[in-house]
Amino acid sequence: MISKQLLKKYDVAVPRYTSYPTVPLWEDNLNEALWIQKVQKAYQDFGCNEGITLYIHLPFCESLCTYCGCNKRITKNHQNEGPYIQGIIKEWEQYLKVLPEKPKLAGIHLGGGTPTFFSPENLRKMISFIRESSTVLPHAEFSFEGHPNNTTMGHLKSLNQLGFDRVSYGIQDLNPLVQKTINRIQPLEKVIEATGNARKAGFKAINFDLIYGLPHQTVKTIKETVDAIAPLKPERIAFYSYAHVPTVFPAQRSFEAHLPMKDQKRELYETGKRLLEDLGYIEIGMDHFSLKEDTLYQAQQKQGLHRNFMGYTTQPSKMLLGLGNSAISDVYYAYAQNTKDIDLYLEQTNLNHLSISRGHLMNHLDIEIRQTILDLMCHYQTPLEYLTCSRATISDLEDLADDGLVILSRGKVQVTELGKPFIRNICAAFDQRMHDQRMRKFMFSKAI
Template identity: 60%
Template sequence: MASPSIDLIQKYNVPAPRYTSYPTVPLWSDDLNPKSWKGFVQKAYDSFGEEDGITLYIHLPYCESLCTYCGCNKRITKNHAVETPYITSIMNEWDAYLHLLGEQPKLKGIHLGGGTPTFFSPESLQEMLSFIINSSIPMEDAEFSFEGHPNNTTREHLQVLFDLGFRRVSYGIQDFNEEVQKAIHRIQPFERVKEATEVAREIGYTSVNFDLIYGLPHQTAETIAATFEKVAELMPDRIAFYSYAHLPNSFPAQKSFEQFLPKESEKRSLYEKGKEILAGMGYVEIGMDHFALPQDPLYIAKLTKTLHRNFMGYTTSPSRILIGLGNSSISDVYYAYAQNVKEIDLYKEQIASGHFAISKGHCMSSEDIENRNLILQLICNQQATWNFCYYSLLGKRNWEKLKTFKEEGLIEFDATGIEVLPAGLPFLRNICMVFDLRMQARNQEQFSFSRAI
């Protein structure tokens, strides 16, 4: 497929949500209180708990050093005494959910994110995870995964987590070029990544994934090609090849390398170059920014249209109950969203006082649910169906936008649904914005989204 034209890139390279949820977090109505949250959790568990189980996202926010490109919620410290009180809070928060549900819930999956989960010692992780797993009933097809920093993911980390049932590890690589690594303050020699990958496979991990970013300072088509030459030596099972999100007003450290970023007109070409190399290596594109080998379950889910997307990205687990534990973590229980407070000390205080540490939330309307389902279909399958009544819901202005996309060769649509054509894949976020009625209702407001292309 030919690369998108410069004219279309310039036209559609506007701030846009990544649609890991709908409504996206800045557009939540913030109409949730702790009492109603308990009701929504119980309702979701009664509706879906037996079939879906519960998926847990556990936010582990500490890092020993600051990666200047990073937009995650984190705290920089070398003081590992912070581990014990934090995991105690995690266990207490999970215990509050256990009391709310009144039984051992089925556990569909666990994902450890951050921050740097492997900042925590193997002993701390074992204590926390043993409590969670032993108080639950892991489902037969449960998937446990974690994000690891190649520099501090030890053999002991990998072995302890493997023994607890973890089979997938995602390493944050970003780029192998030394100049790029210095600019973003994430120095990790290829030899260390190679060792962390080989040890994981030796222990028995069935999926080793790499996270890479395009649009970083000093990147060129040549440096991207050199990075993927090294990736080819290790052949991870999945690759997330993300667009760098430049939001210096929210993350001031990003200003340190601003003058070295690729031009907007060059950035997309870096992705196209990487995608071309990945295709030659045998990887298949999955939705936005994700690639997998043909035998990977993620690609099989793509083919069978069972792919799902949540706050952690694309997944094969379509659980309708995602509970977030830890500061800033987000929960999605189908009928409502909730986000915990971002401040670590406040999070610990509220959990210690016996309260859920929720700072904001959103109660889903029937219209929200309909729009979410459609956007999910587009994001995961690049096609969606609708009924005739949806015409009146969208309004004339949005139908005109769809007609423009069709004239530009990006989509096809009729009275039964919509299909994103191969030429439209780079503009998938823009196409989804047509169905983002929450954003359109607040079109006078400015939101800090990264650019779509």
């Protein structure tokens, strides 16, 4: 177990580093014309060989899960489906107009919200249009996030026919009291049914999302959840730390009094990790576990692991285009985020505009630091010879080394076994933009 002294020292608010710079530190120095230039340059430099990965944000949910930090709209009105799907199509058409050729497609991921809020017919309409207007690469990977309660065999068959072979089910926790408290009621029977249906429909890989640090969780409830899913043997399990940011997501205040304390929360993770490893899962980077047969483990072994706004991936594509309200794009030279407001997003796409609300142009130092953080997040080590470290970075690294979290030698930083749980803190040592603005307060979740 990690000492209470280290937990107290390093359990501070830091980014999860799905990007560098992290979104609150973007300079907002981007307009639509400049964004299009960077998209075109990135496609010429990378996309024409590696292809483009698409993240499609589908924001509707029928009920509010009170722990959730995603951008979503709660509604039972399924008349929203058609106009939103049309908005996605029109946004993609704008990219088709500016790309130099029929784009090569390396992957699609449907996130939310609840993608399976949408009917199989509407999802088919959207994906078919994207596929027909692209050249799908042989290694392309299509995946979606499914809710066990409403992912039907119709969804699974339709998406599998369109090339989807990976589904990620949000399980979170199977304890009835935890589920009631976070308003996420889904019996084990539904999880078993959804998993079985995915295998019958032809899906080759299944991921379960679990969360530790939720209200009323104990070592006992974590063990019961892991024991219950063990027979289903998903290829991957994401074991996320619950991010408590009630100033941003007020619904989280409803259970604040029932959250585990710092050392209790870490014990939940250590318990879950041990149980998953006993089942044959290997820890991959931060929060992820996979079986040895899975491509995520194989990518890690070949130093081919990558990390972007969707988390860890085997896709090396340097071009990630986000479609839909609030979706974030990363084209190596710049980041952009669409407006979060659904109605404004639809209005702008209907006027044949990209719905960009904010962005960031990368400078040379940004690109260097991003690679350093990617090395640490994916491989637990990074060379230093090509990076000019600030005084703040050197001071932080020396402090981390004194605490036994990293080893500094021969021009590189090596994360120790003790340091792995503190990987976000280690990455933060290199975060030049956060160092420059330390007196500002940002809404990041706690590291541990």
